[in-house]
Amino acid sequence: MRVCRYRRLQGVCALLLCVSVVLHLLVALLVLSLYPPPCGPLQSSVSQPQPNLTSADGTRTTSTDMGHPVGRGKQDVLEGVAVLSKLEALFSHPLYNLHAPPSPDEDWLLRVRSKETAEQSAEQWLSDSKEGFDPIDWNTSTDTHPPWLRFHLGISRWQLYQHMDSNLPALVEQMATSRIVSAVQKTGGTQLKLLMTFPNYGQALFKPMKQERLEETNVNLYYFSDFERHNAEIAAFHLDRILGFRRVPPVVGRLIDIIKEIKDVTTDHKLARTFFNSPVGNSCFYGQCSYYCSTEHAVCGRPRALEGSLAAMLPDLSLAPRRSWKNPWRRSYSRSKLALWEKTPTYCNAVKKTPPYDRGTRLVDLIDMTILDFLQSNMDRHHYETFEFFGNSTFLIHLDNGRAFGRYSKDEPSILTPLVQCCRIRRSTLLRLRLLTLPQYRLSDVMRASLSQDPLAALAPVLAEPHLSALDRRLATILQTVQSCLLQHPQHSDVIYDDIPDYKG
Numbered sequence: 001m002r003v004c005r006y007r008r009l010q011g012v013c014a015l016l017l018c019v020s021v022v023l024h025l026l027v028a029l030l031v032l033s034l035y036p037p038p039c040g041p042l043q044s045s046v047s048q049p050q051p052n053l054t055s056a057d058g059t060r061t062t063s064t065d066m067g068h069p070v071g072r073g074k075q076d077v078l079e080g081v082a083v084l085s086k087l088e089a090l091f092s093h094p095l096y097n098l099h100a101p102p103s104p105d106e107d108w109l110l111r112v113r114s115k116e117t118a119e120q121s122a123e124q125w126l127s128d129s130k131e132g133f134d135p136i137d138w139n140t141s142t143d144t145h146p147p148w149l150r151f152h153l154g155i156s157r158w159q160l161y162q163h164m165d166s167n168l169p170a171l172v173e174q175m176a177t178s179r180i181v182s183a184v185q186k187t188g189g190t191q192l193k194l195l196m197t198f199p200n201y202g203q204a205l206f207k208p209m210k211q212e213r214l215e216e217t218n219v220n221l222y223y224f225s226d227f228e229r230h231n232a233e234i235a236a237f238h239l240d241r242i243l244g245f246r247r248v249p250p251v252v253g254r255l256i257d258i259i260k261e262i263k264d265v266t267t268d269h270k271l272a273r274t275f276f277n278s279p280v281g282n283s284c285f286y287g288q289c290s291y292y293c294s295t296e297h298a299v300c301g302r303p304r305a306l307e308g309s310l311a312a313m314l315p316d317l318s319l320a321p322r323r324s325w326k327n328p329w330r331r332s333y334s335r336s337k338l339a340l341w342e343k344t345p346t347y348c349n350a351v352k353k354t355p356p357y358d359r360g361t362r363l364v365d366l367i368d369m370t371i372l373d374f375l376q377s378n379m380d381r382h383h384y385e386t387f388e389f390f391g392n393s394t395f396l397i398h399l400d401n402g403r404a405f406g407r408y409s410k411d412e413p414s415i416l417t418p419l420v421q422c423c424r425i426r427r428s429t430l431l432r433l434r435l436l437t438l439p440q441y442r443l444s445d446v447m448r449a450s451l452s453q454d455p456l457a458a459l460a461p462v463l464a465e466p467h468l469s470a471l472d473r474r475l476a477t478i479l480q481t482v483q484s485c486l487l488q489h490p491q492h493s494d495v496i497y498d499d500i501p502d503y504k505g
């Protein structure tokens with residue numbers, strides 16, 4: 001147990017100890033304080049993010065198949081280089097490198113304490129070494145921080161990470177390869193997911209594979225009964241980044257050894273009780289949750305290896321509280337009742353007059369989220385979250401994309417309703433969407449390229465081809481919708497919110 005004797009934080013620490021907040025939060029508190037003198041922003045690098053391991057000679061390797069690197073053929077490597085260059089070209093486009101005004105201090109979610117305060121308080125913290133964890137030798141210098149802490153420190157008012165963020169590959173690699181020290185069930189939400197902790201106190205949310213890549217969601221299932229898909233979580237992170245939003249926490253795929261990396265390290269007794277061997281000898285577990293947590297819906301390894309997604313955890317709620325907002329266009333959870341927006345074509349007029357949608361960028365942010373969701377066919381966006389610290393003028397965190405990419409043969413037009421009813425879109429978003437229809441940046445191609453960097457792509461493409469084609473088809477539908485909005489509104493500024501007035505093109 002970590003003991004805090006630093007006076008200013010005594011109250012906070014006592015509370016933290018009382019409620020048994022995980023050790024990594026206390027470690028974070030060592031470096032962070034709520035009202036510290038500010039430090040500079042994380043430096044963003046100009047190098048291309050490569051969220052997997054690429055050896056010097058360009059041969060891709062991954063160590064996520066239980067530690068054994070998987071080599072790829074020369075042809076694959078050449079093709080990989082060709083598709084990756086499309087993604088690199090996209091990310092080098094001026095629309096991804098728009099000059100952002102320097103952020104004032106209140107635009108960073110968390111800041112490092114000044115050197116003096118940190119040193120003073122570090123002396124006041126005593127730490128017993130904890131089994132399985134790395135010793136902590138971080139100080140105020142960013143260079144000494146583990147990737148998860150750099151990720152937290154890089155969250156700003158408008159995005160979770162920077163374009164070309166040099167920390168991203170390190171964060172993703174850590175989640176993909178680091179030893180798992182503990183795995184416990186994460187409460188909240190309806191389906192089984194595990195909170196995994198790494199030796200450097202980093203944490204990630206694990207969602208197991210529940211559906212084969214080509215399997216489509218049963219048409220008779222209501223969206224709220226659909227499974228969560230690990231590959232949807234991975235693909236959503238890549239799609240959100242390609243759209244230029246950077247509002248989905250980084251996610252990576254990983255093969256987990258059910259026994260070694262979950263059963264043997266869990267301290268969660270309720271979870272531990274649900275492990276069993278299937279009739280063919282595969283290791284399975286089902287956990288405890290309100291949906292699909294039963295022997296019939298167990299997740300099973302082959303025989304122990306289980307695919308899953310790992311999403312970087314956001315800063316603990318006690319450090320960075322979040323506010324949850326009801327989506328005005330949320331679906332009815334009833335099988336027979338329609339929601340108000342489904343029967344009121346003028347619904348947006350009312351929303352536009354209602355705070356916080358009546359000012360700032362909240363409405364166009366919601367439209368951005370709508371575009372992401374229509375592209376990935378995610379109907380499960382009942383709520384969204386923001387960081388309380390930034391008030392109403394901030395981005396919307398695109399958390400929980402597990403029910404996306406369930407169907408490729410059909411689009412779901414109702415997801416696009418906010419755009420249809422409001423006829424409003426950010427100019428920067430619209431220009432990037434148009435860019436993604438050009439052959440040299442085609443959305444399906446850059447998504448294929450981006451997803452090929454995920455370690456699981458060595459086993460099977462993260463998204464099956466029909467899902468990639470569906471992206472191009474849906475993108476065309478979005479642009480047609482904007483076109484018809486422009487026809488309805490002679491004043492184009494009624495439709496297009498110009499967030500980049502200096503950008504000509």
Ligand SMILES: Nc1ncnc2c1ncn2[C@@H]1O[C@H](COP(=O)(O)OP(=O)(O)OP(=O)(O)O)[C@@H](O)[C@H]1O
Pocket residue numbers: 187188189190191192193205228249311312313314380399400401402
């Ligand atoms: N990367 C993350 N970092 C921190 N908290 C997270 C992260 N992802 C999800 N959460 C939190 O965990 C809770 C459940 O996550 P999620 O929504 O993904 O689960 P779920 O079972 O799909 O939920 P639901 O059934 O409501 O769709 C959410 O309330 C969210 O606030």
Ligand SMILES: [Mn+2]
Pocket residue numbers: 189228380400401402403
């Ligand atoms: Mn969900």
